[in-house]
Amino acid sequence: MLTRRTLLSIPVLGLIPVSRLDRESIFPALLPATRLLFGGDVMLSRYVGAVARQRKDPAWPLRELASTLAAADIAFVNLESPFSDRGRVVESGMVFKAGPDMVAALRVAGIDIVSTANNHARDCGDYGVEFTLEWLHRNGIANVGTGLNEDAAHAGAVLTRNGTRFGFLAYTYDQANGNYRDADPRIAVMDLSRIQADVAGMRERADVVIVSMHAGIEYRSKPNAQQIEFAHAAIDAGARLVIGHHPHVVEPAEEYRGGVIFYSLGNLVFDQSQRVETQHGLLAEVIFRQRKLEGYRLLPVQIVETVPRLEN
Numbered sequence: 001m002l003t004r005r006t007l008l009s010i011p012v013l014g015l016i017p018v019s020r021l022d023r024e025s026i027f028p029a030l031l032p033a034t035r036l037l038f039g040g041d042v043m044l045s046r047y048v049g050a051v052a053r054q055r056k057d058p059a060w061p062l063r064e065l066a067s068t069l070a071a072a073d074i075a076f077v078n079l080e081s082p083f084s085d086r087g088r089v090v091e092s093g094m095v096f097k098a099g100p101d102m103v104a105a106l107r108v109a110g111i112d113i114v115s116t117a118n119n120h121a122r123d124c125g126d127y128g129v130e131f132t133l134e135w136l137h138r139n140g141i142a143n144v145g146t147g148l149n150e151d152a153a154h155a156g157a158v159l160t161r162n163g164t165r166f167g168f169l170a171y172t173y174d175q176a177n178g179n180y181r182d183a184d185p186r187i188a189v190m191d192l193s194r195i196q197a198d199v200a201g202m203r204e205r206a207d208v209v210i211v212s213m214h215a216g217i218e219y220r221s222k223p224n225a226q227q228i229e230f231a232h233a234a235i236d237a238g239a240r241l242v243i244g245h246h247p248h249v250v251e252p253a254e255e256y257r258g259g260v261i262f263y264s265l266g267n268l269v270f271d272q273s274q275r276v277e278t279q280h281g282l283l284a285e286v287i288f289r290q291r292k293l294e295g296y297r298l299l300p301v302q303i304v305e306t307v308p309r310l311e312n
Contacts, residue, residue, distance in 0.1 A: 037072035040265035043080040044098035047271035059104035070110030079114040084124040115170035115212040117145025145170030150185035167206025173215035199237035216247040223263040
């Protein structure tokens, strides 16, 4: 049966009774379970990078969670800072740049795939978009949501585990940040007709479709109309999970038409110490048996000096 355990009294919207989610089919217990872990915003620039340099350890930001994340069959996060080997070190401001060595944090944690579709994707210009794609590829990390052209940005990625094909797509509410206000087709933006077409195409290549959604109002604990409409459209089109981030705080989960929407998992690696809420996030653990969504739980995370750790 689909099980749900929500910790720290995280509010859940519109829950569907378990019996309605599971009465269609029961898979034999002998089928292997596939465990997926999803985290929120990971920003490897600014003070996060400074602390790592002080420690002389670019993997420092995710060392404490490394064993937890690496134990999953698939580990996913939103990469909030592009990589670049050009220009000065960024230690402040709202335009992010992670040094290439900071990819060690993703590698030590066994991150398999990241979303690069967010409002910071173009912080290092055209070069940064392309360098990030190449650098992730060279380090064995898949990405979704950006590409060398529009088709690549919407193509998604498929990872196979235990004989089940998991297809990932990613979108952002906007590309505007820093000095960039124009549209860039290399970054997938939320659009209701496009999500329907993209999910339909992915369903031909994958057994389970997962959509990443970078949207919402910063520091607000409830989803806005755009988040709800887009997430519902993704599930209606055939996605099973929607993974939300961008508000930097936790927002509710919702079970909807046999799928699950995590509207915002909050921060995972960030340097926003000005608010209590931005120093707490969630990992979403989701279990599948083949294409059957068997259960999920939310694991609270606390960020201390830019480093996330599981709360007791």
